[in-house]
Amino acid sequence: MKILAFETSCDETSCAVVEDGRRICSNVISTQIAIHKKFGGVVPEIASRHHIEDVLPVALEALREADCTWDDIDAIAVTEGPGLVGALLVGVAAAKACAWALNKPLIAVNHMEGHIFANLLQYPDLEPPFLSLVVSGGHTMLVVVEDYNTFKLLGQTRDDAAGETFDKIARVMGFPYPGGPHIDRLAAEGNAEAIHFPIPLRREHDTLDFSFSGLKSAVINYLHTAEMKKQEVNKADVAASFQKTVVDDVVGKAMQALERTGFKTLALAGGVAANHGLRHTLEEECHKRGVRLCRPDPVLCTDNGAMIGCRAYYMAQAGVYAPLTLNADPRLPFLAEQFELKK
Numbered sequence: 001m002k003i004l005a006f007e008t009s010c011d012e013t014s015c016a017v018v019e020d021g022r023r024i025c026s027n028v029i030s031t032q033i034a035i036h037k038k039f040g041g042v043v044p045e046i047a048s049r050h051h052i053e054d055v056l057p058v059a060l061e062a063l064r065e066a067d068c069t070w071d072d073i074d075a076i077a078v079t080e081g082p083g084l085v086g087a088l089l090v091g092v093a094a095a096k097a098c099a100w101a102l103n104k105p106l107i108a109v110n111h112m113e114g115h116i117f118a119n120l121l122q123y124p125d126l127e128p129p130f131l132s133l134v135v136s137g138g139h140t141m142l143v144v145v146e147d148y149n150t151f152k153l154l155g156q157t158r159d160d161a162a163g164e165t166f167d168k169i170a171r172v173m174g175f176p177y178p179g180g181p182h183i184d185r186l187a188a189e190g191n192a193e194a195i196h197f198p199i200p201l202r203r204e205h206d207t208l209d210f211s212f213s214g215l216k217s218a219v220i221n222y223l224h225t226a227e228m229k230k231q232e233v234n235k236a237d238v239a240a241s242f243q244k245t246v247v248d249d250v251v252g253k254a255m256q257a258l259e260r261t262g263f264k265t266l267a268l269a270g271g272v273a274a275n276h277g278l279r280h281t282l283e284e285e286c287h288k289r290g291v292r293l294c295r296p297d298p299v300l301c302t303d304n305g306a307m308i309g310c311r312a313y314y315m316a317q318a319g320v321y322a323p324l325t326l327n328a329d330p331r332l333p334f335l336a337e338q339f340e341l342k343k
């Protein structure tokens, strides 16, 4: 089964052809980063306009690279949400038009489920059940993937997401959007023990929830106070100390989740998965525990159509299709029950 998948939830226009959920025939990504950089972040209205311009050429390129015609496509998939409403609407409209014109079924995908399923593209032998750590621009979650269509939530952020925190701190340091990779690079040159920033949710030993807003404020206050007092700041030390605080928290909770659920496979998902500190620490800790660590290539960790095509295949297997009245849902919830943890 060949699925043509559309992903336009934020600032990447992407279309992919995915065969039987696992084989990427093409994965064309047109990023708008250069356009939004001068504004210090994604400007929703500008993103929507660029999606409109790019969506058809990107879809045609995806077909061409996959060596497909429209007739070879068995179903159309699209990100329904969460994301920017105007951006999502472009993908949804394009996908509905294709489904209607070709008389092919439509599949509406939750973007976050797509991020998790990127792991299935990278690792052909990976099958549920497994634990997933999702660290993206807008989300931070620990999810149990029980089977292809059953997700259970162990914990999520109560305020800011990990990627968002990286980006906001990077902006105060004067780096362009997206700042996460800049902090990552700078952290490698700094001393992670130099500054002690507050540990998130320190008093709640049992929780697998996250919270980064306090840490974010502490780092930004540190930078502003130094600026006011005209003190020299070692930015590399700030980056390294901040990054270590996030990495220790996220990895610590992922390890706790593995121990408390008994799973032996951890699948990393979302753009922050590209972070070198995170990858390194996760690798070490998983190795110690005999846990298999799955980490997709960076191109599959950030937004892309292939992950949507992969997720859609397993929805099609379960007979979950969308009507042509489908609408974008910018706040589409991650529908998962809470996983019952032993204390």
Ligand code: ATP
Pocket (backbone or CB within 6 Å): 010, 082, 083, 111, 115, 135, 136, 137, 138, 139, 162, 163, 164, 166, 167, 178, 179, 180, 181, 184, 270, 271, 272, 273, 274, 275, 276, 301, 302, 303
């Ligand atoms: P969501 O999927 O939650 O809606 P998103 O799609 O915008 O959010 P992604 O594309 O998964 O997020 O990831 C982008 C985020 O990843 C940005 O916040 C970016 O700064 C961050 N990021 C990318 N590379 C790194 C890195 N090396 N270190 C830290 N953060 C990084």
Ligand code: MG
Pocket (backbone or CB within 6 Å): 010, 011, 012, 302, 303
């Ligand atoms: Mg993006």
Ligand code: FE
Pocket (backbone or CB within 6 Å): 111, 115, 136, 137, 302, 303
């Ligand atoms: Fe995303």
